[in-house]
Amino acid sequence: MTDRARDRRGREREGTTMTVTTASPLSTGYAMTESPRWHEGRLWFVDMHRRQVVAVDQAGRAEVIVDVPGQVGGLGWLPDGRLLVVAQDLRQILRLEPSGRLVVHADLSGTVPTLLNDMWVDAAGRAYVGEMGFDAHEWFDANSDVAASWFAGDVSVLDVPAKSRLFVVEPDGSWRVGADDLVFSNGIVVDEEKRTLIVAETFGARLSVFGLDADGSPRRRDLWPLGFYPDGIGLDGRGAVWVTDPVRKQARRIEYGGAETGRVTTDQTCIGCAVGGEDGQTLFLCTSPTTEPEQALARLGSRIDTASVAGIA
Structure with a gap:
């Protein structure tokens, strides 16, 4: 990337209106949720350390698909x-x-x-x-x-x-x-x-x-x-990329060209993300209190969190 492109993207970030919202839990009790995908009316994801593929609907009903x-x-x-x-x-x-x-x-x-x-x-x-x-x-x-x-x-x-x-x-x-x-x-x-x-x-x-x-x-x-x-990334219906920021416990919306237009915060390390839901305007987040395998299996504190991103342009 050229210095000119970096400067342009820096100016875009400075001039962009930021929307911030907070996620809430949808499904709990996992070791470490990862790699979420919205597919056929449910969020599919993996529980990495329990070695399972899981699907959950928007009412929070979960099904283990395969070990x-x-x-x-x-x-x-x-x-x-x-x-x-x-x-x-x-x-x-x-x-x-x-x-x-x-x-x-x-x-x-x-x-x-x-x-x-x-x-x-x-x-x-x-x-x-x-x-x-x-x-x-x-x-x-x-x-x-x-x-x-x-x-x-x-x-x-x-x-x-x-x-x-x-x-x-x-x-x-x-x-x-x-x-x-x-x-x-x-x-x-x-x-x-x-x-x-x-x-x-x-x-x-x-x-x-x-x-x-x-x-x-x-x-x-x-x-x-x-x-x-x-860490994890996902696309929304308007062509932007949601990117998780595990250190700051949030996900950020990055438009093509580099401008950041929104954030969704959580109270745990934010590892993976996907946009889906019945309206296509729900951000699903994989969050965990720890990424250490032994601690994760002992605590089972990992979750799927959600937030509406309909108002984040």
Whole structure:
């Protein structure tokens, strides 16, 4: 990105009217909610440490869809309706068959040394999945100065021990590397109308925005500095990107071009987000009191929170 583009986006942020609202709980009692997707009238998400895919309606009625072997990450659907879900530590994408049996859809265990992370499946059934590249918990434990800077909100592009890649997985399960040099790839969405792929780079404090070729290959990478460390992301019906800010316990609405127009706050760490609901104007947030696996399983304090974003332009 050029200095001129950065200056323009800075002026846009300064001149933008900010709308702030507060989320309220919808569904509780989980270890760590993640990767929310609005699908067929319900919010689908994963309980990462209990290794489950769950769906909840807007009345708060929850259903466990499937138990997943291994730690569970992103999810999406093939055009025929079959569910795809990331088994992070197995480094595989699994597919839920009509029989209720999970089978291997794509196996990346031979190339991914750590964990797979979030995933987005586009309308053609092509999946985009990222890898972590390194263990962030271990890195924080070994680098107390980095951890202190993170929690203090001192934002910079961090010098991570390894970069991560983004993989493009075709509907038949074949895959290829679509992008690399990512500073901890995390939340992923595809804007079908704009034919763009958006990736949150958590320790890069930015979004990477790619154009997509006809075969789904990412190209023309544009960097959007955020001024905070992003985690999950989601699109709203007006083409803006909601980005979670876990350090400040909120989600922020970022328009194309970088202007921030709204925030939704929570009382817990805000990890993932999706826009949906019957009116398409509800922001669903995955929130947790802790991201440490053992503590999360002991407390079961993770939730799905919601807020109306109808008035946030």
